[in-house]
Structure formats: C-alpha cells, structure tokens
Amino acid sequence: MEETKTSGQLSLAIPSKDSPEATSTQMTAKKAPEAGASLSSSSLLNSNLVLSCVDTQINQNQAAGVGLAGVGKAVATSKTNGNPSSNSNSNSNSNSKKSRPSLWYAVYFPQLGTLDDLQQKDALTALAAKAISVSSTVSFHKLALVCEIRSSLGYFGGINLLHDKLKGALSTALIAMDQPEHFFYASSPTVSGSLLLARAGQNKLVYQKSNLRSALGTLPADVLNLSKEQNRRLYNMGIRHLKDIWRLPGDGIRKRFGSEFVDQLNKALGKAQEPTLNYLPPPTFSSSYDLPYELENLDRLLPIVDEIIGQLCDFLTRRDLSTSHLMFSLFHEKRSPTCIEISLRQTSRSSTHFLLLVETYFHNLTIPAAVIAISLVVNQFDAFFSHTDALLLDGRPDATSRENNLNQFMEQLKARLGDNYLKGISCVAEHRPEYASACVDVNSHTKKSSIRKSIQNKVATRPRPIWLLEKPEELVEKNSRLYHRKAISIISGPERIETAWWADHDVRRDYYIAQEANGSRLWIYRERSDERRWFLHGYFS
C-alpha cells in the first residue's frame, strides 16, 4: 500500500515541476509554422521528441523518487523478510537463498603452516584451481579453502560423491607440491562454522543452521585462533569449549575480548554476514580462425593474424594487462599443427609490435602442408605499465625509448635466429680457462653498474686471449721447435694453472704467450702430466 501511495504522489508532483519546460517547447512548436511551411514537419517531429523526453524524465524522476522515499522503507521490508543482507555477494543470491540456504564446505591444510606466506599463497591458489571444479565460489582463508557446494550437490549427486571428487583432485595437487596428502574437511551452513569444524579436525557435516550451535559447542576453545594472551584469559575464566562462551553475557565478552571475537562467533552461528575473498581463475585468451580455403603462402595469412592480434589487444586493453608470451598454432590437414611460440623480452600490448614479430617468424618458417586454420592462445599475463616520456626532450630520445628500441631489436633477432644463436657473454669466477667465460641468455643480464666491480675481481690478472679455441689444438714439436702453421717462439711465461684435481676435468698446465712467425700471437700450454704435450688454446687476435 505504501508503495503505490508514494508513486502516486510523485506522479502528481512531476507535471507541475516540468511544466515550464514543456510549455516552452510547445511555444517553439507554435512558432515554427510561422517561420515556413517546409519546417513544419520537422518541428512536429521536434515536438514529438520533446514529449517523449518529458515522458522519460517522468520515469526517471519516479525511479529516483522511489529510491529516495524508499530509504526508510527498504529497512522495513528487509526486517519483515528477516533476511539481513549487508553483503553484496549474498545480495545477489538473496532470492535463491530463501529456498536453499548455502552450504559451505571447508578444507583445512595444516601441513601448509610450515611454508612462508608467499608459498602458502601459491599453494592455496593451486589448490583453489582444483577446487573450482566442484564449486563456482571458492574463497581463501588461513591455511584453508571454503567452497559453496549447495548449488552443485544436485549435479554431483550428493555430498559423498562430491567429496570423493574433491579429495582426489586435492590429493594429487598436494602430492605434486611434495606435501602430505591428508586434509581436514567439514561442511556447515556458515563459512566460519565450517572453518572451525575443519580446524578442530572433526570431519563433520551439519545441514541445518539450527544444529550448528550444538555442533560447534563441543569444540575446544583453541580452534578460535586467538592470541596467547586471550587464550590464557579464556582458560582462566574456566572456558574449555565454545559452549561455555555462549553461556556468558554478550556485552561482557565484547568488552573483555573485543568485538572481533564476538563477530567471529556470530559469523560462525550465522548471525552475521561474512564477506569472502573469492578465487578468480586466471584469464586466458584464445582465438581461432578457420580459413575458407587452404593457404600455402604465409604472407596471405598476415591479414588474419592482424585481426586475431587486434582481438588480443582489445582483450588486453579491457583488462589492463600486457603479455610476453604468444602461442600461435597453424593447423594442417592430416598433420600435427605447427606451433610458433613468441616470447618477448618485455611485456607489451602493441599490435604493430606483435605483428612485426609474427611477420619475422613467418619469414623463416617452412610449413609441411597448406594451412587450414590458425589459432592464438595466451596464458601468461602481466600488469600493464605504460611508458612515460620526459617533459623536455630537446629532440633527443630518452632512456626508456632507447631501451624499447633495444628490446624490439633483440626480439627481432631472436625471432629470426632462434634462442640458441644469439648469446651474451659473461665472466665466471673460475681458474680453469675454458670455464671462465660463459654464454648467457641476453634476457638474464643484470644491471651493469652493480655487477661491474665484482667482475673485475673475478678475472685473472695475467693476459688472456680474446679468442679461445673450443678444443685445444695439439702443436707439433720438431727439432726442439714448436710449429702450428709456422714456427712458434715463446715470448713470456710460464703461468701455471693447476686446479680442479677434485673434479672430472682437472687441469695441470703451464701457459705461455707465444708468437707465430706470421705475426699472430698465441696462447699455448704444455701439459704437466705424463706426455707433456703442447697445445694451442687461444689467439690474442
């Protein structure tokens, strides 16, 4: 009755409010025929438009009025329904809740307590990814996950089957993490209630909210995860079980233990709402395109790739992400698909950059058969960081754009040459000459300033050749003279390197710097072991 009353008042009030506007539009509509007959039709249209506008305004005002008037009323209705809804999550389900209160299934993993915070988070995320197979709502808690299972009970055919399915998935995930595979579980109509039951190690199922109080009452008080001081105080008050707390007056408990403590108990009993932090599966992008005819020429594929990359960039822009790993698959008839993996040095979401890289890959690619379909899958995403330009550039490119150019250049090189052919080099602190230099991936370069000094310390003080032979060449000794291509004479030395007797490749050598008769400078050594042969190990070049 109240509702109809208020809306009636509003509908009465609105015409009076909007009448000046309406009259003014009517005035213009009247003026228009005077201006010319040709305009009359358009002015009529105008007046129609104005009228419809007025209608919508009325509707809007009605809506707003109801909203405003309903402030007091909304509370009243919710009270009469007896359905408190402070949480947006539960608000959306409030209709279904009437018929079927949700059932929460908690899984508690005490063995994860040995890990540090970050590892715990990773482990729980991995477990949640498994648990999402039985429930659409999986929330994170301390060492535990809670799933809403009422909505999926019918689908899985009862809680036992659902539990078996979840147990199998979680056990394999735990074993994969090198953790013991056991866990505690409990199910009840509240999140905290299930958590408390699981934490107490009572693998229990409580269906009705009314039974929750008695089920929780038998739990020991230390499942509440309180501080040492609070536990001690509870113990001194003679409280051993949760039911002992319920006998105490609520106000007094709130004063002594804080409202958090009381809230936790209220949540467990379903007297208060509890918001949850839900698991969101990571985003994936996949798009495929079936070609209307077979394509041999990869250049013809580029417009389609362009379109797919456009979709990807839209996807990334909408979610404010960027990516560094693209996986293209080219499908052939009766053959396994050709996969192209594109890894970027730096995350990006620029379509031109992606397209340039794909073009470079295609240039080098030979396909076993004609292409009938193409797909793109992207699983790895990173947050997007936009680049900022300096305010006063004076026409010079700043550091970030230089860095970008370099990254693009290296990605192009990698796309064309492959990872194995493009390397950086770095020093290794090692006495054996053949292990003192290492090929490294260009990605793993650390910042130069920090590493520079440490490198200086790593390097031998005696001269080293710029080129080292992968395999030392044996020198010929004739008439007590050494020959490589021409006669060799020793300039300086020896430098004795004798180390790594504990390893497989021990080194016992005397190194000399020598000069060949044609002018090249060599780094040669003589073995100190049995045969005392001479070897060429490098060129000073």
Next chain:
Amino acid sequence: MNSYTSAPDSLQAKVGNASGHIDQLLNSNPNLWRGCDMAGQGSHGHSTGFSQLDSILPGKGWPQKGLMEVISPQWGMGELQLLLPLMRSVIDSGKWILWISPPHSVYAPALVQAGIDTNQILVVKMDASCKDALWSMEKAFQTENCGLVLAWQNWLPGTVLRRLQLAADTGNTLGVIFKQNECKHSPSPTRLQIKESSLQKDHFSTAEVTVLKARGNFRPLSTNIDLYSHQLA
C-alpha cells in the same frame, strides 16, 4: 691544407685572417671532403688509440659510420687488438657491440681485462647461416643502440656490400668486416683495408698495418704499430 703550409711565408701573411676563416668553415663540415685533407685538420674520426695509425688515416681515426674491411691472411693476427680502444669507447657511450659469427668463441675475461663491459655485447654464433648473419647486420645498423658491428665474412658480393654500406651510413653506425683474402678489384664500397704482414723475429710486437684504400687517401700508406704493448708489462 697541406698546400698552404708549404707555401712561402709572405703569401701566407697576405692571405692573413681570411684563410683562417675559410679553414674554419671548411673544417666545420665533415661531409665536405678535400683531396688534400690527408694531413687532416679535419679530425672527425674516432681515435684508434694508436698515434701512428691515426696519422695515416683520413679524419685522424676510424670513420664515424659506414663500412670498413679489415684483411688479415689468417684470423688472429691482431685485428681485434686494433679495435679494442674503439670498442671501449663504444661501450662507454652506452651502446652495444654485435659480434656476428666470430670464428672462435669470444673469451669474456680478455674483454674485461681490456676494460670492455661484457654486458653490452651480443654474439651471433658462428653456425648461423650467412643470410641470417647479413640480415642481423643490417638490422643492427638500423638500431641506434648498436654502436659497432663486427662480422666475419670471407666473401661478399659487391651488391651486398653496397647495401650494407648504405644501411651503415643511414644508421650512423660503423660496421667492420673481417676478411682473409684481399680482392684488389672488388667493387666494395670499403673505406679502409688494413693488412698485417709477417715480421722479423726480433720485433715481436710490432705489426705492419696498411691502409689500402680510404676515402681521402690517394695511395696505400703503411705504418708499424705495437699492438700488444699494453699486455706485456
């Protein structure tokens, strides 16, 4: 301006201040080349780090951009020692050096000893195909982050050399191609050819470097350089 220095004093006095201005104007533009520039008031090159070599190179040093050929009968004759000072200055200016298919593995400790930061060095391995090597060379010329490109390619056709030369010129980068064989009549746009010859036994550390061809030189000039002077203390 050699011709003027050899002219009589009286003439020079007459020319007076005007010639000073003209010199200044002429020297201010490195693109302006004069046949008699050999003694080089215009010093617009990277210094090689070897004073004898500087004196016979036009521009008093390595060219700033373009393509250069270094010819040695065998790899490892000291050709890299010649370029070490250049590499050091390129690295110090924050640019990268790309090594394309070097014949042996590049030994990082030696570069660090020479004061070259190995974090800014990229190596394209020897077994990469020639086509890929040339492609990466051209790409490197087009990137402003690459200050120097070293490539080991024994034989390249003239058109390829011309193309690389153009890319290096437009990209403002110096490219060095190491060769083993000298082809006198190659149509190469090469600016410099440096040749090292064999030595007497008692002159261990000097190498003979010949500038066979360079823009600004009329005839081959050669000098003896002590390449390994910094190594044997």
